[in-house]
Amino acid sequence: MTVKIEVIAGGIPHTKIMVAGIIASLVCLYLSYLNVVTNSEMFSFFGGLAVVAALIWGSNTIKVLCSYGIGTGVPSAGMIAFGSGVIGMLLATKFGIAAPIVALVLATVIGLILGYLSNEVLNMKIPAMVQSLTELSVVGAFTLMGFAVLMTGGFTFETLIAGSVTFLGVSLPSYQVSFIGGCLIATAFMLGALAVQHPFNACLGPGWTQDRMLMLAAECGFLSMFVAAVMSFALITTGSALISLVVALVGWGYTYKHYIGLSKRDAASWLDSKPIPDVEGH
Amino acid sequence: MTAVAAKPAAGGAMNPTAMGVGFVILIILLAICWVVAPVDSRLMMLYALIGMVVGGVLIGFGTHFVPVGGAPAAMGQAPGIATGVAMLAAGAGLAGLFGGAWAAEQGTVVAVVTGAVGGGMMMAITCMMVNFIYVFGMGIPAASGKVKVDPITGDTQPEFKSQGTEGHGLPFVSFVGGVIGGLLAGGGGTLIYLMLLDLYTATLPTMMKATEAQIMPIAISAAGIFAVGMFLVNAVLTAYNITGTIEGPHDPKFKRWPRAIVASAVASALCGLAAILIVAM
Numbered sequence: 437m438t439v440k441i442e443v444i445a446g447g448i449p450h451t452k453i454m455v456a457g458i459i460a461s462l463v464c465l466y467l468s469y470l471n472v473v474t475n476s477e478m479f480s481f482f483g484g485l486a487v488v489a490a491l492i493w494g495s496n497t498i499k500v501l502c503s504y505g506i507g508t509g510v511p512s513a514g515m516i517a518f519g520s521g522v523i524g525m526l527l528a529t530k531f532g533i534a535a536p537i538v539a540l541v542l543a544t545v546i547g548l549i550l551g552y553l554s555n556e557v558l559n560m561k562i563p564a565m566v567q568s569l570t571e572l573s574v575v576g577a578f579t580l581m582g583f584a585v586l587m588t589g590g591f592t593f594e595t596l597i598a599g600s601v602t603f604l605g606v607s608l609p610s611y612q613v614s615f616i617g618g619c620l621i622a623t624a625f626m627l628g629a630l631a632v633q634h635p636f637n638a639c640l641g642p643g644w645t646q647d648r649m650l651m652l653a654a655e656c657g658f659l660s661m662f663v664a665a666v667m668s669f670a671l672i673t674t675g676s677a678l679i680s681l682v683v684a685l686v687g688w689g690y691t692y693k694h695y696i697g698l699s700k701r702d703a704a705s706w707l708d709s710k711p712i713p714d715v716e717g718h
Numbered sequence: 719m720t721a722v723a724a725k726p727a728a729g730g731a732m733n734p735t736a737m738g739v740g741f742v743i744l745i746i747l748l749a750i751c752w753v754v755a756p757v758d759s760r761l762m763m764l765y766a767l768i769g770m771v772v773g774g775v776l777i778g779f780g781t782h783f784v785p786v787g788g789a790p791a792a793m794g795q796a797p798g799i800a801t802g803v804a805m806l807a808a809g810a811g812l813a814g815l816f817g818g819a820w821a822a823e824q825g826t827v828v829a830v831v832t833g834a835v836g837g838g839m840m841m842a843i844t845c846m847m848v849n850f851i852y853v854f855g856m857g858i859p860a861a862s863g864k865v866k867v868d869p870i871t872g873d874t875q876p877e878f879k880s881q882g883t884e885g886h887g888l889p890f891v892s893f894v895g896g897v898i899g900g901l902l903a904g905g906g907g908t909l910i911y912l913m914l915l916d917l918y919t920a921t922l923p924t925m926m927k928a929t930e931a932q933i934m935p936i937a938i939s940a941a942g943i944f945a946v947g948m949f950l951v952n953a954v955l956t957a958y959n960i961t962g963t964i965e966g967p968h969d970p971k972f973k974r975w976p977r978a979i980v981a982s983a984v985a986s987a988l989c990g991l992a993a994i995l996i997v998a999m
Binding site: 506507508509511512513514515516518519520521522523524526527530542546549550552553554556557558559560593597611612614616617618619621622625 | 731732733735736737739740743788789802803804805807808926928932933935936939940942943944946947948949950951953954955957958959961962963977978980981984985988989992993995996999
């Protein structure tokens with residue numbers, strides 16, 4: 437199993453990715469506040485970029501956590517990330533412009549307590565558990581907030597519940613045509629939960645390389661952003677939704693091309709991994 | 719990083735100190751709910767939070783009954799349903815939750831029972847189809863690797879177990895365990911949803927200055943997504959408790975359930991408090 441450890445040692449250190457992920461997501465979420473400043477919805481696509489940044493960070497966190505062989509499968513990490521993230525995110529939206537920062541704090545608290553429960557009460561005793569669950573909780577909250585911005589143009593509770601329908605040329609307020617009222621949040625939940633767990637689930641093994649996994653994470657992020665951008669046509673102006681759609685398409689095309697390139701690179705070389713190692717199962 | 723060497727050490731041991739700390743956190747969270755809630759709706763919010771804790775504990779306890787096989791089961795090398803807890807919870811438990819949500823207007827008891835029946839039925843169908851595929855598709859008999867005799871039917875097991883495996887297929891006791899697990903988890907999920915739905919329909923109209931009919935989409939959707947989130951958190955925590963796989967109620971790992979009760983109670987109280995704070999603040 438020496439091969440696997442050598443591969444893990446390479447690549448960008450996790451701390452660096454974590455800091456970059458937090459800063460990039462926060463900056464992108466706050467850049468979407470230009471919507472309020474300029475009184476338009478053109479900058480909604482920054483929400484999608486925040487999603488991509490958070491997902492890249494999250495997939496590397498899942499790699500750190502699941503290297504320990506927690507026995508529950510990689511998808512479970514994505515599920516608990518968004519299960520805890522959605523709770524912190526929804527409460528944070530009540531805090532107006534401070535919402536992204538509050539989401540960071542709330543998700544950290546929720547993640548810390550869940551990490552303590554898993555490590556001490558459930559006796560998992562995995563060194564990376566507390567930090568990873570905390571990070572995943574924040575990733576879940578940021579991703580959902582990013583999707584909310586992408587679809588509605590804002591991250592405050594009022595924006596997420598208010599929508600309008602045009603009936604006979606008259607615009608009427610309707611709570612049903614909104615991010616929460618129309619339950620678009622459930623779609624965002626699953627889009628994010630699948631996108632955060634898939635990259636490591638698909639790339640794990642002796643031939644794992646970090647750049648390939650992170651490129652796949654970015655590709656999954658842009659693909660999810662594309663779907664969310666299509667849904668945003670219902671809630672924001674057509675022009676703004678088109679901008680998000682084009683950004684998502686360009687980003688997806690770029691990352692997909694590079695991911696295929698990296699896959700070919702890794703497939704052309706081969707790694708002399710030992711036959712089935714004699715390490716006990718679970 | 720010595721990731722390979724550091725295998726999970728989640729043994730059967732209890733950690734009394736951590737359980738005590740968990741209990742204290744639970745009391746603190748309940749107290750925070752009591753203090754933060756507006757005076758006139760204090761009792762209602764505490765009642766809702768306690769309901770959510772009970773629901774979460776039901777989910778955590780119920781998941782222990784479900785025969786989760788994981789990847790080894792897919793290769794016919796371990797008994798159980800061939801997938802992870804997160805997938806089973808999303809498939810069977812949420813089926814119960816949605817079933818119960820349909821009956822929400824008929825009152826709490828009817829809705830919770832409907833949710834439980836929905837979850838149990840989904841698990842029964844899943845277990846039956848799994849055994850169909852094992853027996854007729856893969857050609858392997860059902861045999862438990864953890865017990866010599868099926869506790870319910872009394873059938874002997876070792877004769878049917880292939881060498882080098884931990885058992886395979888879905889013995890009768892695992893089937894029954896799966897149905898009980900579906901009943902408990904479906905009922906628990908529905909209870910969480912109902913508690914939040916009642917709370918939101920009572921508080922959102924004044925908060926948003928709208929009629930009850932107008933805020934219904936918000937109340938249903940927010941309660942639903944919170945219930946889904948809490949369901950997944952509880953299911954994954956239980957999955958950590960059993961380190962991913964369990965055969966059913968006869969498995970020695972089943973004895974670890976007290977730890978999961980404490981963890982689920984604290985996690986549900988934490989998530990429930992956040993859900994209540996949305997309308998309390």
